[in-house]
Amino acid sequence: MVTVMTKIPKTHPRRESLELRERLVDGFASGIVAPHGLIAHGRGEMFYYLLGERTVKHARVAARAAATTLIVAKQPVISVNGNVAALCPRAIADLSKAIPAKIEIGLFHRSDERLSKIQAALEREGVSQVLGFLPDERIPGLEGARGLCTREGIYSADAVLVALEDGDRAEALVGMGKKVVAVDLNPLSRTARSATVTVVDEVTKALPLITGCVEELKGDTTEMDRALERYDRDENLRAVMRLMASNLEQLGTEPGSQ
Amino acid sequence: MVTVMTKIPKTHPRRESLELRERLVDGFASGIVAPHGLIAHGRGEMFYYLLGERTVKHARVAARAAATTLIVAKQPVISVNGNVAALCPRAIADLSKAIPAKIEIGLFHRSDERLSKIQAALEREGVSQVLGFLPDERIPGLEGARGLCTREGIYSADAVLVALEDGDRAEALVGMGKKVVAVDLNPLSRTARSATVTVVDEVTKALPLITGCVEELKGDTTEMDRALERYDRDENLRAVMRLMASNLEQLGTEPGSQ
Numbered sequence: 301m302v303t304v305m306t307k308i309p310k311t312h313p314r315r316e317s318l319e320l321r322e323r324l325v326d327g328f329a330s331g332i333v334a335p336h337g338l339i340a341h342g343r344g345e346m347f348y349y350l351l352g353e354r355t356v357k358h359a360r361v362a363a364r365a366a367a368t369t370l371i372v373a374k375q376p377v378i379s380v381n382g383n384v385a386a387l388c389p390r391a392i393a394d395l396s397k398a399i400p401a402k403i404e405i406g407l408f409h410r411s412d413e414r415l416s417k418i419q420a421a422l423e424r425e426g427v428s429q430v431l432g433f434l435p436d437e438r439i440p441g442l443e444g445a446r447g448l449c450t451r452e453g454i455y456s457a458d459a460v461l462v463a464l465e466d467g468d469r470a471e472a473l474v475g476m477g478k479k480v481v482a483v484d485l486n487p488l489s490r491t492a493r494s495a496t497v498t499v500v501d502e503v504t505k506a507l508p509l510i511t512g513c514v515e516e517l518k519g520d521t522t523e524m525d526r527a528l529e530r531y532d533r534d535e536n537l538r539a540v541m542r543l544m545a546s547n548l549e550q551l552g553t554e555p556g557s558q
Numbered sequence: 559m560v561t562v563m564t565k566i567p568k569t570h571p572r573r574e575s576l577e578l579r580e581r582l583v584d585g586f587a588s589g590i591v592a593p594h595g596l597i598a599h600g601r602g603e604m605f606y607y608l609l610g611e612r613t614v615k616h617a618r619v620a621a622r623a624a625a626t627t628l629i630v631a632k633q634p635v636i637s638v639n640g641n642v643a644a645l646c647p648r649a650i651a652d653l654s655k656a657i658p659a660k661i662e663i664g665l666f667h668r669s670d671e672r673l674s675k676i677q678a679a680l681e682r683e684g685v686s687q688v689l690g691f692l693p694d695e696r697i698p699g700l701e702g703a704r705g706l707c708t709r710e711g712i713y714s715a716d717a718v719l720v721a722l723e724d725g726d727r728a729e730a731l732v733g734m735g736k737k738v739v740a741v742d743l744n745p746l747s748r749t750a751r752s753a754t755v756t757v758v759d760e761v762t763k764a765l766p767l768i769t770g771c772v773e774e775l776k777g778d779t780t781e782m783d784r785a786l787e788r789y790d791r792d793e794n795l796r797a798v799m800r801l802m803a804s805n806l807e808q809l810g811t812e813p814g815s816q
Contacts, residue, residue, distance in 0.1 A: 321594075321597055324597065325593050325594065325597070328593050329593070335583050335586050335587070335593075335596055336579075336583065338593055338596035338597045338600070339579060339582065339583070339596045339597065339599055339600040339603070340600060341597055341600060342596065342597040342598060342599060342600020342601040342602075342603070342604075343600040343601070343603055343604045344600070345597070345600070345601055346600075346601045346604040346605065346744075347604065350806075486604075488806075488809050541806055541807065541809070542807060544806055545803040545804070545806040545807045546803070548608075548746075548799055548802055548803040548806065549799065549800060549803045551746050551799070
């Protein structure tokens with residue numbers, strides 16, 4: 301693995317965001333992340349910045365609904381792409397154990413080499429079975445290699461968690477009648493707007509948050525029902541957008557940022 | 559040059575933005591753009607999206623002040639990095655002829671190979687002299703290769719145009735007493751907030767806009783004075799931020815986007 305980590309001063313106000321950026325660039329250098337994944341990360345960075353670079357209460361409400369959706373599913377699957385694997389392979393492993401859920405790699409810019417590297421990164425975190433290398437089914441409506449999936453995993457799943465996912469794929473999974481749990485920093489994205497439950501938070505925070513909710517809610521049907529009742533996707537996304545808009549206005553009046 | 563252009567339907571509502579993205583990825587494949595440049599482009603994409611993906615009137619006001627600043631300078635220099643060279647080498651060549659201004663390459667992640675490729679891209683557009691390959695001075699306050707510049711170019715310049723530039727570098731140039739004209743989609747960035755004149759617009763639009771203003775204003779001292787009088791950086795940036803915040807709120811109520 302080529303290390304291109306840049307030193308970031310410990311006191312830097314945006315240290316965490318810059319460290320995530322370096323993790324992505326490392327993942328790119330090691331062949332896990334695609335060039336388009338870097339651009340997508342930049343888009344996410346700006347939404348996270350507008351969010352105040354913190355987990356907002358709307359994300360906590362959504363995380364409880366997300367956890368419930370994954371707990372009650374008969375065949376839940378976590379879909380992993382290059383960016384997520386580069387940022388938080390451990391968090392994926394932890395969530396898959398807590399639910400428990402299968403893990404399948406799904407790439408927009410698919411290559412066997414990238415798939416192998418992502419698989420290896422997950423196996424290093426103790427994941428024993430990673431699906432996706434030998435696809436035997438297709439997601440209807442997605443052309444070419446993007447549509448490949450496995451019968452054992454995503455094709456048969458009744459609930460799929462997608463993080464930092466392309467809108468076409470998220471919509472296609474919803475179109476197959478699956479419950480889709482999305483982690484996405486852009487409340488305006490088609491992924492965010494089409495998923496059953498959308499957690500608007502940075503993925504390295506969101507996955508452990510959902511894992512914590514899974515551990516807390518499992519077996520507690522009253523609280524699980526309440527979690528679903530309290531969550532309204534469109535209302536949640538609108539609240540996040542209002543927050544971002546308000547932060548943007550406020551940032552404009554403060555000195556020094558970015 | 560490796561071409562990885564993805565076909566984008568002509569009717570796609572965000573076609574232009576997606577084509578710029580592909581141009582960046584092409585520039586990356588051909589060695590002009592650095593990995594961090596891809597992430598930075600993603601950040602810009604989101605601000606452009608919030609801007610409504612169009613040139614707003616505040617950008618037109620700023621462009622007139624920018625043109626005037628470059629016209630009246632004794633030694634104006636256009637600083638070029640990988641992203642700008644990948645996106646619009648012709649626009650750089652045109653602006654440098656209109657002012658006229660020297661062109662110097664300045665890279666955050668400097669490598670001789672990348673420098674040569676950017677130089678070649680500019681020369682293909684008819685630029686006869688590109689500075690930056692043999693630096694003999696430093697920009698005070700910038701460590702390592704980032705601080706390198708030429709005495710003939712940026713070091714001696716009284717006005718420098720920077721596009722999509724890192725905040726440290728923009729601030730350091732201002733610290734040297736130079737007038738800095740910035741093109742930046744992020745009205746919150748340190749570059750935008752420290753430059754003498756900041757044009758918040760997508761660079762492939764902004765440079766031709768400034769070139770047009772140069773051609774119109776040159777020799778017309780009354781209009782040039784007026785252009786500077788009418789421009790207030792902080793007020794201009796605040797107006798752009800309010801517009802973005804308002805667009806963000808509105809987008810939240812409309813179906814389908816991103």
